[in-house]
Amino acid sequence: MIHRLRKAVRLAPRRTPPVDLNHRARSPLGSAVVNCVVYRDGVRQTGDCPADEAIARVRKAGSGFVWIGLYEPTQEEFSGIAELFGLHPLAVEDAVHAHQRPKVERYDSVLFTVLKTVSYVTHDRLTATSEVVETGEVMVFTGSDFVITVRHGGHSSLGPLREELESRPEQLAKGPSAVLHAIVDHVVDHYLEVTYAVQDDMDAVEIDVFADHRGRGADVGRVYQLKRELLEFRRAVAPLDRPLQLLGEQPTPLIDPEIQRYFRDVADHLAKVNEQVHGFDELLNSILQANIAQVTVAQNEDLRKISAWVAIIAVPTMGCAIYGMNFDHMPELHWTYGYPAVVGVMATACLLMHRGFRRNGWL
Structure with missing residues (x-):
């Protein structure tokens, strides 16, 4: 039912009025824009400007590229950029609505990459309802002279990554493919960090289960919850294996041959993550x-x-049952010491049976 509602919301026509990208009260490309920067020879160019002016400067100079970062844009906010850079409608729809599997697709002269971001949710103690991992998405449109990143989710900000790249102009000078590699590497590094954090939860659950050899101290709900969260983590990581192989091995004009070597290195890191998740x-x-x-x-x-x-208990029960019968002629019925003798025999039999059971480990 929830999936149907989500689908209905996604397919429902939006009634938001068209966004005026030139309005003074907004950023040059709308409220969803985080950054719009021109890079030339790996150096950030001063001065902020709208996307149309930025790409015009780059194409007029014949060098450099534009990096535009957006956060959860609406269809209206993204439509202007999509038209400006000639992005395919299918890729635009995926970028706006999100909830896509990791993939790499080529639309004419644009490479569209979908990455699942994963963040570890800190908690004091794992419970049967604890959220362990939180997922988001980063979509990257890579062209010959532009990079457009669309981020969904409240974590994995690309701001620190941008600053790190700007501190290495020799790497940034290799063009948009260097930015794509840096983003993929950044996402996979976060996968590794999450695996280290999940390892602590795994250790805690394992200790809890084996602390009591009778298995009564363990909360099985915690184990199932961790397994469900691990499944979500696996869905984000496993499908990225094939796209990374394509980026690292399949020649394409949009990826610098030297950058492809870096993609192969990231693929090795991803393989390590997949092995750890499978092991978990x-x-x-x-x-x-x-x-x-x-x-x-x-x-x-x-x-x-x-x-x-x-x-x-069956021994005294049997003795009491026999002597509880209303017969006149029974052994030792009229003997003065008959009652204590029968009780003594039953007690002796019970003690001998108890000793035998204790010796055999039954008690």
Whole structure:
């Protein structure tokens, strides 16, 4: 039902009036724009200007590129940029509505890359309802003289990355493909950081499960919650493997041959993340199986104890049942010491059975 509502909202026509990109009260490209910067020879050019003026400066000079950053733009806010740079409508729709799988697609002279960002949600203690990972998206349009980034989600800001790149003009001078590599590398590095944080939760759950050999101290809901969150993490990481292989191996005019080597290095890091996530999943399966085995063993022990006590209690029950019958002629019925003798025999039999069960580990 929720998916249907989301789909209905996505397909419903927007009634927001067209955005005036030249209005003084807005940034040059609308409220969703984070930055619009011209780079030439790896150096940031001074002076802010709208996208049309920025790309005109670059094409007039015949060198450099424009990097435009947007945060969760609406269809109206993005339509002007899409028309200016000739972006394909399908790619524009994906960038606006988000919720896409990681992928790399080429539309004519533009490379469209979708990346899933992942952030670790800190918590004091993992519970059955704790949120462990939070996902977002970064879409990158890469052309010969422009880079457009569209970010969704409240984490993984590209501001620090931009500053880091600007401190390395020799790398930034390689063009838009260098920016694309830096963004992909930035996202994958965050994957590694999340795996290190998730490892702490894995250790805590494992200790909790095996702390009590009877399996009663473990909260299985925590294990299932961590497994669900790990599945979300895996959905963000695993599909990126194939796109990175394409970026690192398949020749394309939009990717500098030297930058392709860097993409192969990022692909190695991603492979490490995939291995760790797969290992986490296998370990959680083992923890669940171990917990089930512990509970089963504990239940068997309880059943043995119950059976042993039932056998012990059966002895006096049988004696009382026999002497409770209304017969005149019964052994030692009229003997003065008959009652204590029968009780003594029953007590002795119970003690011997209790000793035997204790010796065999049933009690």
